[in-house]
Amino acid sequence: MRITIKQELYLITEILTRMGVSEEDAAIVAEVTADADLKGFSSHGIGRFPQYIKGLKMGTINPQAEVTVERESPATALLKGNHGFGHVIAYKGMKMAIEKAKNMGIGMVGINNSNHFGIAGYYSDMAIMQDLIGMVITNTEPAVAPIGGKEPLLGTNPIAIGIPSNVHYVSVDMATSAAARGKIMEAMRRGEEIPENVALDAEGNPTIDPCAAIKGSILPFGAHKGYALAFMIEIMSGPLVGAAYGKYVTGTANPEVECTKGDLLSVIDPSCFVDLDQFKSEVDDFIAEVKATPNVFIPGDMEIRNIRKFKKDGVSIDKKLEIQLKDLCQEVELRWDDVVEK
Numbered sequence: 001m002r003i004t005i006k007q008e009l010y011l012i013t014e015i016l017t018r019m020g021v022s023e024e025d026a027a028i029v030a031e032v033t034a035d036a037d038l039k040g041f042s043s044h045g046i047g048r049f050p051q052y053i054k055g056l057k058m059g060t061i062n063p064q065a066e067v068t069v070e071r072e073s074p075a076t077a078l079l080k081g082n083h084g085f086g087h088v089i090a091y092k093g094m095k096m097a098i099e100k101a102k103n104m105g106i107g108m109v110g111i112n113n114s115n116h117f118g119i120a121g122y123y124s125d126m127a128i129m130q131d132l133i134g135m136v137i138t139n140t141e142p143a144v145a146p147i148g149g150k151e152p153l154l155g156t157n158p159i160a161i162g163i164p165s166n167v168h169y170v171s172v173d174m175a176t177s178a179a180a181r182g183k184i185m186e187a188m189r190r191g192e193e194i195p196e197n198v199a200l201d202a203e204g205n206p207t208i209d210p211c212a213a214i215k216g217s218i219l220p221f222g223a224h225k226g227y228a229l230a231f232m233i234e235i236m237s238g239p240l241v242g243a244a245y246g247k248y249v250t251g252t253a254n255p256e257v258e259c260t261k262g263d264l265l266s267v268i269d270p271s272c273f274v275d276l277d278q279f280k281s282e283v284d285d286f287i288a289e290v291k292a293t294p295n296v297f298i299p300g301d302m303e304i305r306n307i308r309k310f311k312k313d314g315v316s317i318d319k320k321l322e323i324q325l326k327d328l329c330q331e332v333e334l335r336w337d338d339v340v341e342k
């Protein structure tokens with residue numbers, strides 16, 4: 001079946017508010033999750049929602065948690081999320097980094113004691129919307145083995161960078177693993193195979209079986225280069241922000257245990273370096289050059305194409321997910337018919 005983005009937003013906010021989450025926080029979780037589905041990152045869309053509900057039920061997500069400021073300077077802050085929703089904490093952290101960048105030229109906010117925040121690109125988009133450059137990194141529970149090793153010691157450690165332009169949406173948002181772990185989990189739920197050259201089984205042999213991949217490891221993207229980048233992200237969103245690193249990171253995919261990962265949100269005001277209009281028009285000129293060759297895309301094109309498609313067609317819900325969502329509706333006495341009538 002398919003549901004519209006409006007129905008998805010309604011479904012998430014209704015279930016969350018009926019489970020004691022404030023309307024404001026529920027709206028943020030719904031926005032970020034629907035944004036993932038719109039951009040074609042279904043691995044981090046509505047399919048991940050049951051994970052968050054499990055976290056609420058297990059007490060690893062505290063819907064009443066307040067974010068506390070642990071350290072602060074004019075350009076930086078370290079926030080403790082106290083195990084609230086990762087989306088809400090990252091949203092607040094990015095707002096703070098944006099304010100700091102507007103005042104100081106750069107703003108950097110580190111976060112610990114948070115939870116899975118969905119897609120990194122939602123938060124770098126917040127900077128773009130204010131004519132600022134945004135960069136978001138986070139670490140996750142281990143999934144990737146170092147090159148030459150078999151034991152997963154690094155997360156899928158995504159990075160998102162967003163750049164303001166007059167004409168284009170310029171954003172890269174990707175895991176540093178060959179595929180996001182969510183894509184493997186999604187294939188497992190749908191009973192599908194995963195592509196070749198993405199994962200190894202527990203013995204270190206290539207596999208296209210998502211169940212074997214989850215027990216084994218996901219390869220880094222781009223061989224040693226993806227590993228090296230994931231390695232740096234592990235440190236900059238782990239020890240740098242008072243969060244866990246390597247095998248001590250828990251709770252990003254398994255909501256039954258407390259989440260120990262960290263985030264680093266960075267914002268740069270281009271106008272502190274050059275004239276903003278000149279910067280944006282040079283970005284546009286560069287894109288025009290790159291796109292002069294037919295069939296060349298820039299980072300962000302895929303998301304724009306998907307947003308157009310999924311706004312029109314809605315989001316696909318597989319049978320297993322449909323059952324999970326209907327069960328959740330029943331638990332909070334929300335009629336499925338009320339959802340699909342939206």
Ligand SMILES: NC(=O)c1ccc[n+]([C@@H]2O[C@H](COP(=O)([O-])OP(=O)(O)OC[C@H]3O[C@@H](n4cnc5c(N)ncnc54)[C@H](O)[C@@H]3O)[C@@H](O)[C@H]2O)c1
Nearest residue numbers: 118119120156158171172173174175180297298299300302
């Ligand atoms: N919260 C977490 O812990 C976590 C962990 C891992 C991944 N994620 C999220 O998972 C999502 C999916 O990650 P992924 O690695 O599967 O993404 P992906 O492999 O689909 O790569 C997506 C990026 O590549 C760009 N791209 C695609 N084709 C292109 C082309 N031909 N030319 C130029 N650019 C192109 C897209 O515009 C996009 O920015 C991301 O939103 C990421 O933030 C989150």
